Amino acid sequence: MSSKASDFQKALEIGRPPNIVKLFPHSKALLVSGKVIDRSMIGKGKAMAIAANGRNHFVIRGALAAAQRANAAIIVEIAKSEGGKNAYCAVNYWNMARQVDAVCNELGITVPVAVHADHYGIKSQKDLEEAKTEIPTMFDAGITSIAVDASHLPDDQNLLANIAVNPVIPKWAGYETEVGEIKGKEGLSTVEEALFLIQGLNANSIYPDWIALNNGTTHGIEASDAGIQVELTRDIHNALAKYSVSGAQHGTSGNSSERLRRIAQETRTTKANVATALQMITWGVQVNEYGNAFLDENGEFVKVSDQGVSDELWAEMVAYAKSKSLKAGDYKKLNLPFENKLVSMPREIRERMSKGVEEFVYELLTEVFNARDTGSIAIEAILKAGSHDLGPKAERIEDPARWTEAKIKERASGLKGDKGPKGDFDD
Numbered sequence: 001m002s003s004k005a006s007d008f009q010k011a012l013e014i015g016r017p018p019n020i021v022k023l024f025p026h027s028k029a030l031l032v033s034g035k036v037i038d039r040s041m042i043g044k045g046k047a048m049a050i051a052a053n054g055r056n057h058f059v060i061r062g063a064l065a066a067a068q069r070a071n072a073a074i075i076v077e078i079a080k081s082e083g084g085k086n087a088y089c090a091v092n093y094w095n096m097a098r099q100v101d102a103v104c105n106e107l108g109i110t111v112p113v114a115v116h117a118d119h120y121g122i123k124s125q126k127d128l129e130e131a132k133t134e135i136p137t138m139f140d141a142g143i144t145s146i147a148v149d150a151s152h153l154p155d156d157q158n159l160l161a162n163i164a165v166n167p168v169i170p171k172w173a174g175y176e177t178e179v180g181e182i183k184g185k186e187g188l189s190t191v192e193e194a195l196f197l198i199q200g201l202n203a204n205s206i207y208p209d210w211i212a213l214n215n216g217t218t219h220g221i222e223a224s225d226a227g228i229q230v231e232l233t234r235d236i237h238n239a240l241a242k243y244s245v246s247g248a249q250h251g252t253s254g255n256s257s258e259r260l261r262r263i264a265q266e267t268r269t270t271k272a273n274v275a276t277a278l279q280m281i282t283w284g285v286q287v288n289e290y291g292n293a294f295l296d297e298n299g300e301f302v303k304v305s306d307q308g309v310s311d312e313l314w315a316e317m318v319a320y321a322k323s324k325s326l327k328a329g330d331y332k333k334l335n336l337p338f339e340n341k342l343v344s345m346p347r348e349i350r351e352r353m354s355k356g357v358e359e360f361v362y363e364l365l366t367e368v369f370n371a372r373d374t375g376s377i378a379i380e381a382i383l384k385a386g387s388h389d390l391g392p393k394a395e396r397i398e399d400p401a402r403w404t405e406a407k408i409k410e411r412a413s414g415l416k417g418d419k420g421p422k423g424d425f426d427d
């Protein structure tokens with residue numbers, strides 16, 4: 001056996017977390033904690049993993065095939081709006097790991113893959129109580145990483161919600177926290193808000209792998225060219241340096257390759273979410289250089305005839321959208337009603353649907369995200385740790401006595417941050 005093959009074999013034996021071993025006892029898929037993916041990007045330096053939102057089965061297939069070609073560690077994710085209890089996708093928190101594991105075995109994928117629950121939204125006390133029973137069901141179903149998103153709550157409630165759900169998140173799991181949602185020019189995150197959240201968590205011995213900011217773009221289909229603010233992101237990341245938290249970038253569709261390259265090069269971002277562009281490509285909708293669907297003079301999508309779904313199915317999708325008065329940005333709601341129609345397309349159509357994603361993601365991984373060969377670095381990290389659990393990156397440096405619930409509330413009243421308008425929490 002070559003050393004590469006034996007390293008993979010060893011990583012398979014020790015690198016899969018307990019929930020994955022229990023679910024897939026005979027699998028040869030290297031499903032790992034999100035921590036492994038973050039560490040591999042840090043190990044390479046100035047590299048970002050794609051977090052591909054698996055809104056349909058073909059996104060999952062194409063993204064995994066691209067990661068294998070680039071030997072890049074990868075995250076496959078789904079958000080609560082996409083795959084929670086009131087989801088608009090057939091892929092969900094509870095079946096995504098099964099799909100990822102099966103595709104990895106089928107295609108012979110040997111790069112490490114994390115299965116991430118994105119935007120696990122907590123917007124109320126009721127959500128918080130529900131989270132304590134729902135989050136364990138998700139880990140039971142093979143999730144290996146989670147983004148707790150209580151960022152729509154005031155800063156003290158956001159921090160307290162993260163502390164309250166921490167006991168139900170496995171210590172080995174990847175963990176992302178959010179200080180703000182990506183939703184446009186208003187309500188941009190500040191250094192003070194980000195420090196408040198990360199310091200308060202640190203004092204409570206909680207060390208997130210990633211922090212997501214509202215750093216200036218919108219999700220999905222971009223109407224303006226505002227984009228992600230690289231300098232703001234860099235300044236916040238630098239202010240958090242001693243807490244060793246990486247950045248997670250949401251809403252990348254709608255940003256130029258050049259801007260995304262700068263995020264990788266100039267900030268501490270190691271996770272970049274891509275949702276809308278990948279969905280559009282599986283359908284065969286023309287996407288521009290910003291990863292946005294191209295709209296014609298009538299404001300309609302342009303379907304490329306020899307790409308994605310058949311022209312007949314596309315016509316059916318458009319007619320359905322019209323019958324429901326769905327605007328361009330709401331086409332994502334077609335995912336659930338059409339999943340079984342997508343998987344029942346002839347083989348050559350199905351293959352081109354995932355091939356389109358594969359080509360797009362391969363280009364991103366190798367030309368924009370600098371993620372090539374992070375798969376090997378991830379495997380080395382597992383072998384070095386001798387465990388599926390890479391442990392925290394940081395240690396406690398804040399004084400718990402200064403971050404009690406009462407003190408958290410008192411401190412938060414001094415923060416000025418503006419939360420801005422309500423976001424659309426998908427990717």
Ligand SMILES: [Zn+2]
Binds near residue numbers: 119182427
């Ligand atoms: Zn997001």
